[in-house]
Amino acid sequence: MSDLKWKTLHSEYVHKGPWATLRYDKCEMPDGRIVDKYYVLEYPNWVNAVAITEEGKVLMVRQYRHAAGIVSLEIPGGVIDSDEEPAHAMRRELLEETGYQFDDIELIATIYANPSTASNQTYCYLAKGGKKVQGQSLDEHEEIVVEEYTIAEVRQLLTENKIAQALHCAGLFYALGKLGQL
Structure with a gap:
């Protein structure tokens, strides 16, 4: 099975709040393709x-x-x-x-x-x-x-x-x- 995990090249925060934080990551896929902006919501556990x-x-x-x-x-x-x-x-x-x-x-x-x-x-x-x-x-x-x-x-x-x-x-x-x- 091939490695499916992306590599995070850069992260930038768009919003930081007490209940939710929004960032985007620039990522490299295993085959070398670049994902310029992948949005991630950070919530507390x-x-x-x-x-x-x-x-x-x-x-x-x-x-x-x-x-x-x-x-x-x-x-x-x-x-x-x-x-x-x-x-x-x-x-x-x-x-x-x-x-x-x-x-x-x-x-x-x-x-x-x-x-x-x-x-x-x-x-x-x-x-x-x-x-x-x-x-x-x-x-x-x-x-x-x-x-x-x-x-x-x-x-x-x-x-x-x-x-x-x-x-x-x-x-x-x-x-x-x-x-x-x-």
Whole structure:
């Protein structure tokens, strides 16, 4: 098999922001052809979790997603702070969004949202044995409703295309596989 990786000759930033950065790269393909401007979105890395309470319920969150203009049913998750370990970020996000503490979390997949144009990764976890220890501690622009579902109900939601966030569908797929529930 031939080497398919491109060589980056030059990078230039078009925009740097707290949530997204845009750059373009000048690249050389393995056969010598030059790609003058290949645009890349740099986002922070993300985490998400299929979070199962000690009562066996799957925690889901419902929130408005402005870019798509939808109210989205999702699994808990969020942005990893720059100096934070993914597992710590996941525990923090679970506590902030749901008020549940999870000591048993396992990394089940590392995926890319769109490796063609975006550089970030999402770390997907399976969290088990969650206990409600506090109320939500949401960011300024977050409005999140926490809902509980059985595993069978989550499978039905996936079957009926009721979960629109692709990265969360992937996390659910890996978790259901790990649990023998596909």
